[in-house]
Amino acid sequence: xxxxxxxxxxxxxxxxxxxxxxxxxxxxxxxxxxxxxxxxxxxxxxxxxxxxxxxxxxxxxxxxxxxxxxxxxxxxxxxxxxxxxxxxxxxxxxxxxxxxxxxxxxxxxxxxxxxxxxxxxxxxxxxxxxxxxxxxxxxxxxxxxxxxxxxxxxxxxxxxxxxxxxxxxxxxxxxxxxxxxxxxxxxxxxxxxxxxxxxxxxxxxxxxxxxxxxxxxxxxxxxxxxxxxxxxxxxxxxxxxxxxxxxxxxxxxxxxxxxxxxxxxxxxxxxxxxxxxxxxxxxxxxxxxxxxxxxxxxxxxxxxxxxxxxxxxxxxxxxxxxxxxxxxxxxxxxxxxxxxxxxxxxxxxxxxxxxxxxxxxxxxxxxxxxxxxxxxxxxxxxxxxxxxxxxxxxxxxxxxxxxxxxxxxxxxxxxxxxxxxxxxxxxxxxxxxxxxxxxxxxxxxxxxxxxxxxxxxxxxxxxxxxxxxxxxxxxxxxxxxxxxxxxxxxxxxxxxxxxxxxxxxxxxxxxxxxxxxxxxxxxxxxxxxxxxxxxxxxxxxxxxxxxxxxxxxxxxxxxxxxxxxxxxxxxxxxxxxxxxxxxxxxxxxxxxxxxxxxxxxxxxxxxxxxxxxxxxxxxxxxxxxxxxxxxxxxxxxxxxxxxxxxxxxxxxxxxxxxxxxxxxxxxxxxxxxxxxxxxxxxxxxxxxxxxxxxxxxxxxxxxxxxxxxxxxxxxxxxxxxxxxxxxxx
Numbered sequence: 001x002x003x004x005x006x007x008x009x010x011x012x013x014x015x016x017x018x019x020x021x022x023x024x025x026x027x028x029x030x031x032x033x034x035x036x037x038x039x040x041x042x043x044x045x046x047x048x049x050x051x052x053x054x055x056x057x058x059x060x061x062x063x064x065x066x067x068x069x070x071x072x073x074x075x076x077x078x079x080x081x082x083x084x085x086x087x088x089x090x091x092x093x094x095x096x097x098x099x100x101x102x103x104x105x106x107x108x109x110x111x112x113x114x115x116x117x118x119x120x121x122x123x124x125x126x127x128x129x130x131x132x133x134x135x136x137x138x139x140x141x142x143x144x145x146x147x148x149x150x151x152x153x154x155x156x157x158x159x160x161x162x163x164x165x166x167x168x169x170x171x172x173x174x175x176x177x178x179x180x181x182x183x184x185x186x187x188x189x190x191x192x193x194x195x196x197x198x199x200x201x202x203x204x205x206x207x208x209x210x211x212x213x214x215x216x217x218x219x220x221x222x223x224x225x226x227x228x229x230x231x232x233x234x235x236x237x238x239x240x241x242x243x244x245x246x247x248x249x250x251x252x253x254x255x256x257x258x259x260x261x262x263x264x265x266x267x268x269x270x271x272x273x274x275x276x277x278x279x280x281x282x283x284x285x286x287x288x289x290x291x292x293x294x295x296x297x298x299x300x301x302x303x304x305x306x307x308x309x310x311x312x313x314x315x316x317x318x319x320x321x322x323x324x325x326x327x328x329x330x331x332x333x334x335x336x337x338x339x340x341x342x343x344x345x346x347x348x349x350x351x352x353x354x355x356x357x358x359x360x361x362x363x364x365x366x367x368x369x370x371x372x373x374x375x376x377x378x379x380x381x382x383x384x385x386x387x388x389x390x391x392x393x394x395x396x397x398x399x400x401x402x403x404x405x406x407x408x409x410x411x412x413x414x415x416x417x418x419x420x421x422x423x424x425x426x427x428x429x430x431x432x433x434x435x436x437x438x439x440x441x442x443x444x445x446x447x448x449x450x451x452x453x454x455x456x457x458x459x460x461x462x463x464x465x466x467x468x469x470x471x472x473x474x475x476x477x478x479x480x481x482x483x484x485x486x487x488x489x490x491x492x493x494x495x496x497x498x499x500x501x502x503x504x505x506x507x508x509x510x511x512x513x514x515x516x517x518x519x520x521x522x523x524x525x526x527x528x529x530x531x532x533x534x535x536x537x538x539x540x541x542x543x544x545x546x547x548x549x550x551x552x553x554x555x556x557x558x559x560x561x562x563x564x565x566x567x568x569x570x571x572x573x574x575x576x577x578x579x580x581x582x583x584x585x586x587x588x589x590x591x592x593x594x595x596x597x598x599x600x601x602x603x604x605x606x607x608x609x610x611x612x613x614x615x616x617x618x619x620x621x622x623x624x625x626x627x628x629x630x631x632x633x634x635x636x637x638x639x640x641x642x643x644x645x646x647x648x649x650x651x652x653x654x655x656x657x658x659x660x661x662x663x664x665x666x667x668x669x670x671x672x673x674x675x676x677x678x679x680x681x682x683x684x685x686x687x688x689x690x691x692x693x694x695x696x697x698x699x700x701x702x703x704x705x706x707x708x709x710x711x712x713x714x715x716x717x718x719x720x721x722x723x724x725x726x727x728x729x
Contacts, residue, residue, distance in 0.1 A: 024072060024073045026054075026066055028056075028060070028062075028066065028078045028091065029056075032058065035056045041138045041141050041142065042054060048153075052145075063076075068099060074153075076095075076104055076106050078091060092125045105149070107127075107144055109130075186221045188296050189219070189222075192262075193221075196260075199222060200222050201276040202222065203220035203227055204272070208268060214232060215270075217232065217235070243260075244274050247261035248271075251263055251265070259277070260274070262274075266297055319367055319368055319386050321381075322385045324388075324444070328440040332439065334395070335438070341443070343430070344407055344447065345451040348367075348424060348426060367386075374411065377407050377410050398432050404428070408426075429454050451463070453473075480533070484538060493517070493549075494513065494546065495512075495714035496511065496550075496716075498720075507563055508705065509567055509599065510563055510720065515714075539571045547588065554717075557720075557724070562724060563724075569630070570584075572605045580616065581619065595620070600617070600625055600627055602627065604632070628648065628651055650682050650683070650685070652684060652686050656669065657689065660694070667697055673701070674701035675702060678702055686705070691710060
């Protein structure tokens with residue numbers, strides 16, 4: 001070989017290149033002598049430390065097979081004219097278009113001087129060079145091949161870079177779908193092993209920065225699969241432990257003859273990915289693995305966040321009990337196993353009173369104390385659930401011998417809250433799984449439906465689910481929707497019932513009574529739709545509507561002195577809003593009435609809701625509104641209530657009059673009430689006066705005003721005007 005060739009082609013030193021894979025150069029030519037000359041010129045030389053190996057075929061067909069079976073061929077020296085004039089071009093077309101091999105570099109050679117392929121062919125099929133065989137001296141041959149190998153090397157590097165980046169992106173995306181630390185770590189090992197073309201034998205270990213403790217295996221695959229949750233020092237592989245320790249110490253990768261440890265780190269932890277197998281890495285592979293490791297570190301942080309979120313989804317923060325989601329899964333699993341089940345739902349009565357009066361911390365102590373009690377009743381932890389902050393559930397055996405009352409009696413015993421023994425009011429709802437199919441979610445919903453019914457009926461009781469309960473509640477929900485539509489479509493209206501002063505016979509006031517004329521149901525009783533409005537929050541808008549309409553309807557009679565005032569009922573639910581009466585006052589003034597023309601009628605239960613309601617009533621009284629206590633004698637009435645509240649009028653419930661003819665005590669009580677109210681300077685009105693006997697009892701009791709069918713039924717505004725005119729006449 002000439003000096004120039006020696007200079008261009010690296011002179012091998014002893015042993016150099018023996019362990020490196022060679023550059024494969026293909027020769028396809030129907031003249032064996034051309035192959036032999038090429039072999040002599042190129043074999044034994046090195047390019048970038050790697051030897052050159054020559055492979056040969058003598059026709060287009062054998063050349064096609066050679067390229068197909070040698071996917072890492074760097075360069076092909078191809079004769080243009082062989083068995084046909086275009087045999088070489090046909091092979092180029094197959095390589096590029098059929099095989100899809102765009103990396104291999106092709107040098108066309110011809111023995112026909114002056115023959116050159118069209119430029120379109122060179123461009124279309126990405127041909128590296130075209131040479132006449134006679135001009136390919138050793139130097140020129142080596143130069144052409146070296147340039148081709150360099151080009152091939154760059155193309156492969158770009159392709160590897162592209163594939164590698166795709167691998168990083170796809171692998172990272174795959175990692176993000178893994179939802180547990182162990183599953184994530186096992187996937188990391190599998191992905192790296194696939195990239196390195198080795199068996200997925202490896203592990204991932206992590207150590208906390210703060211403690212400086214020994215790293216623990218958090219995920220593993222292959223022969224290390226049983227090492228999960230064990231310290232690295234306990235792995236029966238000293239080589240793995242040594243490589244991992246070195247990587248953690250250096251904070252860098254460690255590559256051995258047949259293994260690799262890659263360093264990873266997060267905000268408060270460090271770790272290593274260990275893979276066993278031959279790990280000969282090109283620089284590009286190393287860069288891609290380091291990039292992948294950075295993504296792995298971020299992936300670990302995401303998985304840790306997911307596990308924290310999962311814990312929040314499945315474990316209640318305060319009590320440590322399974323959440324609704326986890327409890328529902330437990331039901332599903334047991335139903336699938338054919339178990340007979342019942343769900344007992346437990347609600348803490350007036351829980352937020354504890355929170356408001358004694359603070360959130362005390363409220364949480366109550367929740368934890370109840371959760372401990374439930375654990376005594378149901379020792380299987382997964383069979384207890386926290387459905388809501390103050391609603392719990394317990395799974396009971398649904399067999400014939402199971403009595404939810406027995407569980408209820410054990411649960412409602414006094415609780416130990418801190419150093420106190422506390423009676424906590426509880427209500428219960430029970431739902432038994434039917435013999436047919438039912439989901440866990442549906443069974444829980446039925447128990448909650450029964451609990452809601454129990455809390456509506458009376459606190460501290462238990463209700464078993466029946467379809468009728470649900471039908472009733474569904475009807476209430478539908479009624480609430482229709483009531484909203486009724487407000488918008490003028491289906492509701494007001495009637496007015498006169499209140500008569502016995503001494504003078506004068507109509508001193510009228511009470512506004514809400515009515516609903518449903519287009520399909522017909523008249524709907526207020527006893528049915530008012531509770532629905534209160535339960536759904538419609539009562540606030542309904543109260544504003546009633547106040548506006550009553551003021552507007554009665555303004556002609558009030559401003560002319562025909563009557564003194566209009567009485568408007570106020571729901572206890574309305575008074576729970578601190579600005580309720582202030583809002584109604586603005587409506588009264590906007591309709592042109594003075595406060596003295598309006599009387600707010602409240603029930604006794606409104607006074608039991610706390611100081612907020614009483615404060616509003618005092619402010620209203622100070623503005624000049626009359627305050628009337630309705631239905632006196634039916635609830636928690638007491639003389640102290642009459643004395644302390646800002647009352648002007650006491651309306652005595654009709655139940656007293658219904659019994660005056662048969663019970664002398666009722667007549668005596670009526671007389672006593674009249675005397676006490678008169679002594680306190682309060683007006684009195686007897687409700688439900690329907691007969692002469694009722695009227696006589698009222699007169700005897702000294703009650704000043706009456707309201708009832710004996711004098712008048714409720715009237716719509718036009719009828720009221722005619723009735724008042726007739727009465728004056």
